[in-house]
Amino acid sequence: MKSTITDVASRAGVSIKTVSRVLNDEPNVTEKTRKKVRDAVKALKYRPNFSARSLAGSRSYLLAMVYDNPSVEYITHMQKGATAACREHGYHLVVEPVDWDTGDLTGDIEMLLGRLPVDGVILTPPICDSRRIVSALEKARIPMVRICPRNPLMTSAPSINMDDAAAAYDMTRYLIDAGHTDIGFIRGASSHESSHLREQGFRKALKDADLELDPARIVDGDYTFEAGLAGAELLLSGYTRPTAIFAGNDDMAAGAISRAGALGLSVPEDLSVCGFDNTALASMIFPPLTTVSQPITDAGRRAAHLLIDRASKSGTAELPQDIAVEYEIVIRGSTGTVNRG
Amino acid sequence: MKSTITDVASRAGVSIKTVSRVLNDEPNVTEKTRKKVRDAVKALKYRPNFSARSLAGSRSYLLAMVYDNPSVEYITHMQKGATAACREHGYHLVVEPVDWDTGDLTGDIEMLLGRLPVDGVILTPPICDSRRIVSALEKARIPMVRICPRNPLMTSAPSINMDDAAAAYDMTRYLIDAGHTDIGFIRGASSHESSHLREQGFRKALKDADLELDPARIVDGDYTFEAGLAGAELLLSGYTRPTAIFAGNDDMAAGAISRAGALGLSVPEDLSVCGFDNTALASMIFPPLTTVSQPITDAGRRAAHLLIDRASKSGTAELPQDIAVEYEIVIRGSTGTVNRG
DNA sequence: GTGAAAGCGCTAACAT
DNA sequence: ATGTTAGCGCTTTCAC
Numbered sequence: 276m277k278s279t280i281t282d283v284a285s286r287a288g289v290s291i292k293t294v295s296r297v298l299n300d301e302p303n304v305t306e307k308t309r310k311k312v313r314d315a316v317k318a319l320k321y322r323p324n325f326s327a328r329s330l331a332g333s334r335s336y337l338l339a340m341v342y343d344n345p346s347v348e349y350i351t352h353m354q355k356g357a358t359a360a361c362r363e364h365g366y367h368l369v370v371e372p373v374d375w376d377t378g379d380l381t382g383d384i385e386m387l388l389g390r391l392p393v394d395g396v397i398l399t400p401p402i403c404d405s406r407r408i409v410s411a412l413e414k415a416r417i418p419m420v421r422i423c424p425r426n427p428l429m430t431s432a433p434s435i436n437m438d439d440a441a442a443a444y445d446m447t448r449y450l451i452d453a454g455h456t457d458i459g460f461i462r463g464a465s466s467h468e469s470s471h472l473r474e475q476g477f478r479k480a481l482k483d484a485d486l487e488l489d490p491a492r493i494v495d496g497d498y499t500f501e502a503g504l505a506g507a508e509l510l511l512s513g514y515t516r517p518t519a520i521f522a523g524n525d526d527m528a529a530g531a532i533s534r535a536g537a538l539g540l541s542v543p544e545d546l547s548v549c550g551f552d553n554t555a556l557a558s559m560i561f562p563p564l565t566t567v568s569q570p571i572t573d574a575g576r577r578a579a580h581l582l583i584d585r586a587s588k589s590g591t592a593e594l595p596q597d598i599a600v601e602y603e604i605v606i607r608g609s610t611g612t613v614n615r616g
Numbered sequence: 617m618k619s620t621i622t623d624v625a626s627r628a629g630v631s632i633k634t635v636s637r638v639l640n641d642e643p644n645v646t647e648k649t650r651k652k653v654r655d656a657v658k659a660l661k662y663r664p665n666f667s668a669r670s671l672a673g674s675r676s677y678l679l680a681m682v683y684d685n686p687s688v689e690y691i692t693h694m695q696k697g698a699t700a701a702c703r704e705h706g707y708h709l710v711v712e713p714v715d716w717d718t719g720d721l722t723g724d725i726e727m728l729l730g731r732l733p734v735d736g737v738i739l740t741p742p743i744c745d746s747r748r749i750v751s752a753l754e755k756a757r758i759p760m761v762r763i764c765p766r767n768p769l770m771t772s773a774p775s776i777n778m779d780d781a782a783a784a785y786d787m788t789r790y791l792i793d794a795g796h797t798d799i800g801f802i803r804g805a806s807s808h809e810s811s812h813l814r815e816q817g818f819r820k821a822l823k824d825a826d827l828e829l830d831p832a833r834i835v836d837g838d839y840t841f842e843a844g845l846a847g848a849e850l851l852l853s854g855y856t857r858p859t860a861i862f863a864g865n866d867d868m869a870a871g872a873i874s875r876a877g878a879l880g881l882s883v884p885e886d887l888s889v890c891g892f893d894n895t896a897l898a899s900m901i902f903p904p905l906t907t908v909s910q911p912i913t914d915a916g917r918r919a920a921h922l923l924i925d926r927a928s929k930s931g932t933a934e935l936p937q938d939i940a941v942e943y944e945i946v947i948r949g950s951t952g953t954v955n956r957g
Numbered sequence: 958g959t960g961a962a963a964g965c966g967c968t969a970a971c972a973t
Numbered sequence: 974a975t976g977t978t979a980g981c982g983c984t985t986t987c988a989c
Contacts, residue, residue, distance in 0.1 A: 277731075279982055290960045295984065303958055322731040326676065327982030330667040330965050334984095336732075337710075344692070347896070351688040358713050367710045367732055369678075372699050390618075390663040391677075391708055500900045526900065533902040555688070559841045559867065560901060561874040620966055631976045636968060644974055668966030671981045675968095 278319040287315035298323060334586050335392035336366050338579055341408065342399040343375040346498070346526070348554040349571060353399055353422065356575025364583045369393065375401055375466065388417075395419060395582030397575070401467045404428065418585050420578040425468025433581055434597050435574045439469045439551075442567045442602040443476025446549055447521060449565075449604060451484045454613030455519040455547060457492070461506035461531065463523035464497040473523050473551060492517060496527050503530020511538055511546070518546065518613045525550035525557045528564055532609065543611035553605055562608030570600045619660040628656035639664060675927050676733040677707050679920055682749065683740040684716040687839075687867070689895040690912060694740055694763065697916025705924045710734065716742055716807070729758075736760060736923030738916070742808045745769065759926050761919040766809025774922055775938050776915045780810050780892075783908045783943040784817025787890055788862060790906075790945060792825050795954035796860040796888065798833070802847035802872065804864035805838040814864050814892060833858060837868050844871020852879055852887070859887065859954045866891035866898045869905055873950060884952035894946055903949030911941045 284291040296304050297312040329335035342350050358368050395418040403421035409428050412419050421434040450458055460477050463470030481488050494509045496502035503522055522528035528550030532542050540546050553568035577598055625632040637645050638653040670676035683691050699709050736759040744762035750769050753760050762775040791799055801818050804811030822829050835850045837843035844863055863869035869891030873883050881887050883903055894909035918939055
């Protein structure tokens with residue numbers, strides 16, 4: 276039933292090495308022979324065996340994606356992009372969830388992946404900032420791409436970046452332009468460097484606009500809906516209250532809106548609220564959320580491509596440098612011009 | 617750096633076959649030798665090579681999960697359960713998204729998986745109901761587990777089931793007990809058999825309670841938030857309106873609540889709304905959603921276990937039968953007793 | 958431009 | 974209870 280490279284070779288009347296050359300697009304085969312081989316492959320419905328390939332050669336046609344559970348959207352989209360790229364090149368994607376918060380990184384990558392031969396690993400936030408994982412990978416000489424890393428970690432591994440600080444800056448600027456001068460901010464989880472960058476962008480925009488920032492206007496959160504609820508409670512229960520709340524992500528923004536409603540405030544009339552990430556939730560709540568859209572799927576695709584390219588040109592000095600993907604401010608119904616009663 | 621089975625064998629002073637036996641928990645090794653081998657493994661930090669194993673033997677220690685994109689929650693949780701089970705047994709999970717709606721099943725599984733040697737495939741809805749995929753898998757003699765299949769498809773493959781009809785029945789019953797006699801229903805995507813089952817359960821509960829069902833009270837949907845919006849519009853804009861809406865899933869329920877709000881109706885005072893699936897969204901909207909919780913993570917874990925077990929007892933005649941997992945009605949703030957103004 | 962031979966690191970079948 | 978010998982299906986030298 277299953278044909279092997281030998282079957283193809285004998286049907287095409289060539290040696291298995293020639294078949295191998297054709298399969299791997301290697302030079303030194305005449306177009307005529309190439310065609311003979313391809314015809315035989317088609318006739319026999321031949322497909323190379325992954326295990327044999329990776330055992331004999333240096334490629335496994337497998338990529339791994341290591342992730343925590345930041346948001347289901349994030350993972351799913353990243354995964355979608357990565358698998359799309361994989362499929363184009365006959366690759367497959369292995370998923371490896373780890374628990375970052377509890378420090379359970381399942382030993383090392385060595386432990387995680389065992390001896391599964393992968394041609395590269397995609398590290399998503401916040402895992403990409405784990406010194407342990409990154410150095411374990413380097414030691415094992417497994418190529419990696421870090422998506423949105425926040426710490427340099429002294430690695431030469433390429434990364435896919437989105438400028439969280441600039442996006443937060445722009446979003447804050449948008450609120451200021453809409454007349455808001457008193458804006459609250461709900462922080463994300465401090466273990467995610469994105470939280471700090473978003474806060475930085477927020478602070479800088481206020482500063483650049485010569486606006487005072489009352490320290491009490493920045494409250495802690497952890498990227499969960501509940502944190503949004505609590506953060507808004509804190510922000511809105513004081514003697515004076517901000518006219519806008521910038522939540523570190525969409526889930527928290529949803530929480531803020533929910534709490535605002537419970538306190539009898541209308542959004543966006545009494546309070547503008549914006550989030551970050553443009554998850555599906557953003558357009559599912561009422562009013563729909565003004566937020567920052569990040570091309571996550573694209574990031575996943577690019578990361579996979581980088582790794583596959585690298586594996587293909589194995590010998591060649593590799594050139595993958597850092598790649599930047601663009602964000603976008605998406606304005607919806609949850610924000611409006613300031614309306615001081 | 618990387619040690620092989622030969623290194624372990626010589627360090628332990630035994631043959632490679634003995635090492636292999638210990639590694640695979642095969643009989644006929646004295647406890648003493650077993651220990652020697654294990655010590656050598658530990659000292660050398662030895663881990664078997666996946667490719668070599670699967671090339672030589674009959675197991676690949678790889679499982680595949682084929683899925684469409686029904687809801688990001690669904691996939692992520694299923695994946696989480698499956699990877700957890702995999703890790704317990706030194707397995708890894710390969711993900712294979714396909715596009716069911718456009719009929720793009722990327723040829724066959726043969727095409728999809730190429731020659732990637734997997735020990736089993738987890739089929740999630742609605743993919744598990746694809747005759748093409750299921751028969752391709754059977755032809756290739758690749759074991760599979762179908763999660764929540766709706767069509768028998770004449771396969772002997774085991775499945776993990778949740779009783780959607782019974783759950784919908786119970787939910788409807790709960791609404792009836794709360795005094796609702798006029799209940800609207802928003803259907804899910806007709807390509808998902810779950811839609812039909814949920815509708816069946818709904819209808820049966822009304823019938824068993826001797827309640828009339830106006831055909832106009834059942835409207836089409838496709839499991840999206842927008843469908844919930846539109847469905848509620850239809851249901852609530854007539855001369856008389858239902859006192860409750862049962863949406864086929866949470867996203868649509870969220871849409872229904874959103875539209876109700878826009879029409880000036882309070883939930884649950886003027887209208888009770890309930891969903892299905894208990895996604896994260898359910899507790900993120902206001903009011904939080906009464907819905908049906910399904911143990912998706914558990915389903916993924918069980919599916920993986922089934923496949924791994926099967927691969928372990930390869931020779932033995934094994935009969936993994938179908939497994940049922942339990943649902944639960946989760947009552948939150950979006951439903952209440954009927955309140956006829 | 959093409960091919961022969963030698964493994965890659967394991968498991969399987971058959972000794973012993 | 975343990976060891977020996979063949980491969981699994983490819984990619985890699987290195988000849989030709």
